[in-house]
Amino acid sequence: MDQFWGPEEIIKKKREYIIPCLYHFYEEPMQIVRGERQYLFDHQGKRYLDFFAGVSVINAGHCHPEITRRICEQVKTLQHVCNIYLTQPMVELAEKLAGITPGRLQKSFFCNSGTEANEGAILLAKIATGRSELLALQDGLTGRTYLTMSMTGLRFWRTDTTPAGGISFVPNAYCYRCSLNLTYPSCDLACAEAVRQVIETSTSGQVAALLAEPIQGNGGIITPPPEYFPRVKEILDEYGALLIIDEVQTGFGRTGKWFAIEHWGVEPDIMTMAKALGNGTPIGAFISRPEIADKYTRPGASTLGGNPVSMTAGLATLEVIEKEGLTENAATLGTYLREKLLELKEKHPLIGDVRGIGLMQGAELVKNGKQPAAAETDRVLERMKNRGILIGKNGRSRNVLAFQPPLVITRDNVDEMIQNLDEVLGEVEGES
Numbered sequence: 366m367d368q369f370w371g372p373e374e375i376i377k378k379k380r381e382y383i384i385p386c387l388y389h390f391y392e393e394p395m396q397i398v399r400g401e402r403q404y405l406f407d408h409q410g411k412r413y414l415d416f417f418a419g420v421s422v423i424n425a426g427h428c429h430p431e432i433t434r435r436i437c438e439q440v441k442t443l444q445h446v447c448n449i450y451l452t453q454p455m456v457e458l459a460e461k462l463a464g465i466t467p468g469r470l471q472k473s474f475f476c477n478s479g480t481e482a483n484e485g486a487i488l489l490a491k492i493a494t495g496r497s498e499l500l501a502l503q504d505g506l507t508g509r510t511y512l513t514m515s516m517t518g519l520r521f522w523r524t525d526t527t528p529a530g531g532i533s534f535v536p537n538a539y540c541y542r543c544s545l546n547l548t549y550p551s552c553d554l555a556c557a558e559a560v561r562q563v564i565e566t567s568t569s570g571q572v573a574a575l576l577a578e579p580i581q582g583n584g585g586i587i588t589p590p591p592e593y594f595p596r597v598k599e600i601l602d603e604y605g606a607l608l609i610i611d612e613v614q615t616g617f618g619r620t621g622k623w624f625a626i627e628h629w630g631v632e633p634d635i636m637t638m639a640k641a642l643g644n645g646t647p648i649g650a651f652i653s654r655p656e657i658a659d660k661y662t663r664p665g666a667s668t669l670g671g672n673p674v675s676m677t678a679g680l681a682t683l684e685v686i687e688k689e690g691l692t693e694n695a696a697t698l699g700t701y702l703r704e705k706l707l708e709l710k711e712k713h714p715l716i717g718d719v720r721g722i723g724l725m726q727g728a729e730l731v732k733n734g735k736q737p738a739a740a741e742t743d744r745v746l747e748r749m750k751n752r753g754i755l756i757g758k759n760g761r762s763r764n765v766l767a768f769q770p771p772l773v774i775t776r777d778n779v780d781e782m783i784q785n786l787d788e789v790l791g792e793v794e795g796e797s
């Protein structure tokens with residue numbers, strides 16, 4: 366690009382030409398023009414340490430040279446033919462996914478986004494069970510199409526006022542704000558037991574599937590206790606309902622394992638993936654074991670799903686994650702980051718809760734007891750950005766700081782972020 370327009374001009378053009386549902390972070394946003402490993406650069410050359418990775422996408426780091434090289438090579442050789450023709454990268458990636466996903470998950474379908482992956486997984490569950498009713502978790506984000514938005518348990522993301530029917534919501538394992546007003550572990554996992562109650566009271570009993578994120582990202586890095594998913598799976602099995610696990614945000618090393626659900630030893634019936642699989646290239650996929658997958662025989666397609674460029678990006682990303690030990694780095698530095706955030710929690714009353722696994726951590730900001738501190742969250746985000754550090758924000762009340770950096774970060778990066786956060790929290794607390 367010869368000349369950068371700068372943020373003001375981009376905002377002006379956005380107002381003129383982009384549908385206004387698309388918001389951006391920050392009161393004073395910057396124009397981002399370049400990325401390199403864990404760093405982003407604005408149009409004036411200012412460097413930012415990225416602790417959000419484009420919402421859990423850039424696991425292997427920005428513009429990784431090896432991934433970029435392989436994508437460019439593929440673009441120059443064969444970009445697209447549609448999956449009505451035979452190409453090799455799609456089956457290579459499918460074979461690779463079968464190798465790294467839990468248990469018997471083996472057969473994949475490729476599409477272009479997390480939303481599409483979830484939509485497709487739900488269709489597969491309906492076909493395989495011959496049932497149509499669905500369960501979803503409160504505070505979950507499933508996607509932005511009609512059905513996936515209807516399965517989203519966050520009002521913020523439920524724009525459609527005439528949602529699809531046949532969906533029942535189950536309380537999630539949000540221990541910091543338990544909707545059943547109980548305390549773990551004396552609750553005996555009442556939220557998991559609620560799956561049974563909801564099936565018994567709010568459905569015909571013929572439920573196709575429950576769709577759940579293993580750690581709820583947009584919900585505010587809500588991390589269930591270890592017994593939660595094993596118990597939920599048992600209950601679903603009793604009723605012949607499938608478990609669809611949405612690893613769109615948690616997948617590909619982020620939590621210190623390939624997939625977050627592995628932390629609890631549960632084998633999903635169907636699993637969905639997107640985001641980090643392409644390290645920035647549009648991609649989505651769902652995978653299931655043959656007994657389920659093989660029931661989907663009527664025509665299914667996606668014009669760009671399985672295209673050679675995204676598939677090559679996926680293969681290259683998985684190889685880089687393995688070669689560079691990024692999953693191990695996520696486990697080690699995730700533990701370190703968590704310790705440091707817990708230290709800040711002791712010092713700063715604004716932090717009410719710290720939760721997450723690996724390099725997917727959240728800090729819920731509160732005031733006057735447990736009242737969500739949303740305005741303070743925005744101030745923290747803005748000031749961290751001014752100091753050259755980008756962190757994320759999510760949660761039911763938009764009051765949870767999200768730390769989901771590229772998995773290539775270093776211990777020094779964690780220290781730098783924590784030191785700045787410590788100072789910024791102090792400033793914001795001083796003003797409240």
Ligand SMILES: Cc1ncc(COP(=O)(O)O)c(C=O)c1O
Nearest residue numbers: 478479480506507508582613614
């Ligand atoms: C857990 C989860 N599922 C699904 C989606 C939807 O993915 P996409 O934006 O790629 O359609 C998201 C996106 O934020 C997500 O976090």
